[in-house]
Amino acid sequence: MTRETQPSQQNQHWNRRDFPEAARQALAAQPAADAPFEHSQTRRNVRHATDVIQAKRNAVTAELPDWQALRRAGAAIRAHTLEHLDHYLLEFEANCTRRGGRVHWAADEAEARRLVLEILAPHAPREVIKIKTMTSEEIHLNACLEEHGIHPIETDLAELIVQLGGDRPSHFVAPALHISRGQVRDLFARAMRQPDLTDSPDDLVAAARSYLRQKFLTTPVAISGANFLLADTGGVCIVESEGNGRMCLTLPDVLISIVGIEKVLPRFQDLEVFLQTLPRSATGERMNPYNSIWSGTPTGDGPREFHVILLDNGRSPILADEESRQTLRCIRCAACLNACPVYHQTGGHAYESVYAGPIGAILTPQLHSMHAAQSLPYASSLCGACYEVCPVEINIPEVLIHLRSQVVQQQQSTLTGSLGLWNLAMQSAAFLMRDSHRLPAAVHLAQRLQSPLVSRNGFIEWLPGPLSGWTKTRDLPALPAESFRDWWQRTHAQKSAPEPNPKPNPESAS
Amino acid sequence: MTSPESSSRQLILARIAAALGRDAAAAASVAPADYAALPRDYHAATADQPAQRIQRFLDRLHEYNAECTRVGSASEIAPAIAATLTARSQSPHAEVPLASAALAVASGIPPAWLPAGFDFPLADPLTLAELDRQPGILTTCTVAIAETGSLVLQSAPSQGLRRHTLVPDFHLCVVFESQLVSTVPEAFARLDPDLPTTFISGPSATADIEMTRIKGVHGPRSLYVLLVAD
Incomplete structure (x- = not known):
């Protein structure tokens, strides 16, 4: 079963570096040589954009008296679907097929790419038009199409900006939020050969409209993702703003939708929940300009050939873990990115992952069975802002902690990991802190041993060996002569009842 | 059923059933009964004029x-x-x-x-x-x-x-x-x-x-x- 192995291309673009390293680079004054845009400008753009969306989102969610009920319903519907995912996928397949659609199953990204190429082959297109789709990013489809002589044209304005800039998306609702209009003007002026273009957003949008109009009217094949699949009708729902989605869904002869297996909903009517929560969470609008819902190939209205590729690519194993299964409830609104203080500072590129932000920090490592992106569960302060805004109540902080423990267990299972300095230090700390006698004894010992290191101002300015990393950039306050525990003992011992002494746990005394 | 496509279908369905800890064929064919009990206490309508x-x-x-x-x-x-x-x-x-x-x-x-x-x-x-x-x-x-x-x-x-x-x-x-x-x-x-x-x-x-x-x-x-x- 070669299909079981992860393809080698997987990590070419993403997950190359750990989060701290990538974040440091994203925050550095000097950008890397291959970075298309200047960093301080990028950071200003990210902060501005997330502030704006966040404020709008807060306003339009606060005005709904039943917002929390909608979150609960959304969470329950998504959780229910995941518990019966095989049932609903089969129901979707039967109904979509009955209405003229063709359903394909892709176990991994290599198979998804192969299926797309096979579907395209008889049409031999030189170009395809695309709607913004995360699954296409996930399977690295654009590079694959280019290799086979097919030019993918991104039609979403932000994706077009990213594509023309040779850049990567930094946010999965607004992929170009890190790029300012001046930068967009320069890109468009070059790519569309319009040197007189101004940087007014109206002009830039008009330029994109005329640039893409003929492509929409003449390109025979479109590729999309989907926001939701509907089991009871075999339907597909796509939510968008610009009309580029509707162009791709209705004008070409052939439409290919690549959709994660978790995107299915039981009933058409369930959309009454998600078409309220998704737009308000994603863009802070009461409703986005266009939602399209259809099933199969309606006669005379839309593509003659419609393919759905159901993509697993690491999703099904996530169902096994009852604690982290909730990750797959995600409806990709990106509200957690906008709310996250870490994302706010670093932007999306630092995550080195198709899925950035808090949801990316839990989704990406799990899609790789915890064998890649292991630093991402640590890319959070656990403040909980992501959970607060999530329209399907994914408890991201809880999953982050759960995954951190998995990362640690994985490291402890290897020889270098278990004998590593970090693990030994943590094990020692656990040993000392587990017992009310050991910790004071250790403190007393340290108080005696520290004296040669303490400088006259009461700080430790140099530590030996691996601890030197701390003192290289900052001083450490010396331990005071009397610890808090000793002070408490001296001043309060008689007044308070004796502290119960918890028994050390014999199992974990290492 | 030997084409790679249909075998991927079986593979994915088997993975899902295994992850959910139950028998593949049986569970998938039964309509989930608990759907009707999902909480839907959001406002279906408003009493506006x-x-x-x-x-x-x-x-x-x-x-x-x-x-x-x-x-x-x-x-x-x-x-x-x-x-x-x-x-x-x-x-x-x-x-x-x-x-x-x-x-x-x-x-x-x-x-x-x-x-x-x-x-x-x-x-x-x-x-x-x-x-x-x-x-x-x-x-x-x-x-x-x-x-x-x-x-x-x-x-x-x-x-x-x-x-x-x-x-x-x-x-x-x-x-x-x-x-x-x-x-x-x-x-x-x-x-x-x-x-x-x-x-x-x-x-x-x-x-x-x-x-x-x-x-x-x-x-x-x-x-x-x-x-x-x-």
């Missing part, structure tokens, strides 16, 4: 930069359409000033709605290139939603094919007050799940450049609602 509902709808359309005219009865539709087309063709800002005196129409539009003196080609026989040259399109809708300022179109003769309300730059939609509901769940109760469905909330727009909402990208740049009392 028709006047409030209409005002909310008008406010939302205004926020989206869509225009709206109200008329008192169906007999006033034709004069209102004439006035709109005349105003558009005379507007100094009209993108296609003279051609605006024409409007493609969806096939089920009653002839009585169409004022004399303008050109109303049927949309159905138009090729894509011809449709692209039409200055506008006239349709009805299935239901409209006050809370979100949305028009919902389904496949019905008077609502056109999906491309008809997309390619021309101007969309004029006739909405009867009896079609206006307050909430999204109320709208879903009136929709036929089997028909292609499009929700339209304002003219096409983007906020992709510095989070500024800009009207009109690829869909119609002008949306005009004729709200008819009935």
Whole structure:
């Protein structure tokens, strides 16, 4: 079963570096040589954009008296679907097929790419038009199409900006939020050969409209993702703003939708929940300009050939873990990115992952069975802002902690990991802190041993060996002569009842 | 069943069943009974008065930069359409000033709605290139939603094919007050799940450049609602 192995291309673009390293680079004054845009400008753009969306989102969610009920319903519907995912996928397949659609199953990204190429082959297109789709990013489809002589044209304005800039998306609702209009003007002026273009957003949008109009009217094949699949009708729902989605869904002869297996909903009517929560969470609008819902190939209205590729690519194993299964409830609104203080500072590129932000920090490592992106569960302060805004109540902080423990267990299972300095230090700390006698004894010992290191101002300015990393950039306050525990003992011992002494746990005394 | 495709299907279904800790074939074929018990304590409807509902709808359309005219009865539709087309063709800002005196129409539009003196080609026989040259399109809708300022179109003769309300730059939609509901769940109760469905909330727009909402990208740049009392 070669299909079981992860393809080698997987990590070419993403997950190359750990989060701290990538974040440091994203925050550095000097950008890397291959970075298309200047960093301080990028950071200003990210902060501005997330502030704006966040404020709008807060306003339009606060005005709904039943917002929390909608979150609960959304969470329950998504959780229910995941518990019966095989049932609903089969129901979707039967109904979509009955209405003229063709359903394909892709176990991994290599198979998804192969299926797309096979579907395209008889049409031999030189170009395809695309709607913004995360699954296409996930399977690295654009590079694959280019290799086979097919030019993918991104039609979403932000994706077009990213594509023309040779850049990567930094946010999965607004992929170009890190790029300012001046930068967009320069890109468009070059790519569309319009040197007189101004940087007014109206002009830039008009330029994109005329640039893409003929492509929409003449390109025979479109590729999309989907926001939701509907089991009871075999339907597909796509939510968008610009009309580029509707162009791709209705004008070409052939439409290919690549959709994660978790995107299915039981009933058409369930959309009454998600078409309220998704737009308000994603863009802070009461409703986005266009939602399209259809099933199969309606006669005379839309593509003659419609393919759905159901993509697993690491999703099904996530169902096994009852604690982290909730990750797959995600409806990709990106509200957690906008709310996250870490994302706010670093932007999306630092995550080195198709899925950035808090949801990316839990989704990406799990899609790789915890064998890649292991630093991402640590890319959070656990403040909980992501959970607060999530329209399907994914408890991201809880999953982050759960995954951190998995990362640690994985490291402890290897020889270098278990004998590593970090693990030994943590094990020692656990040993000392587990017992009310050991910790004071250790403190007393340290108080005696520290004296040669303490400088006259009461700080430790140099530590030996691996601890030197701390003192290289900052001083450490010396331990005071009397610890808090000793002070408490001296001043309060008689007044308070004796502290119960918890028994050390014999199992974990290492 | 030896093709790679069908084996992937079996593989994925087996992985899901294994991850959920149950027998693949048995569990997948049984309709989940607990669906009916899912919590749905959100508001299905609101107790607003028709006047409030209409005002909310008008406010939302205004926020989206869509225009709206109200008329008192169906007999006033034709004069209102004439006035709109005349105003558009005379507007100094009209993108296609003279051609605006024409409007493609969806096939089920009653002839009585169409004022004399303008050109109303049927949309159905138009090729894509011809449709692209039409200055506008006239349709009805299935239901409209006050809370979100949305028009919902389904496949019905008077609502056109999906491309008809997309390619021309101007969309004029006739909405009867009896079609206006307050909430999204109320709208879903009136929709036929089997028909292609499009929700339209304002003219096409983007906020992709510095989070500024800009009207009109690829869909119609002008949306005009004729709200008819009935």
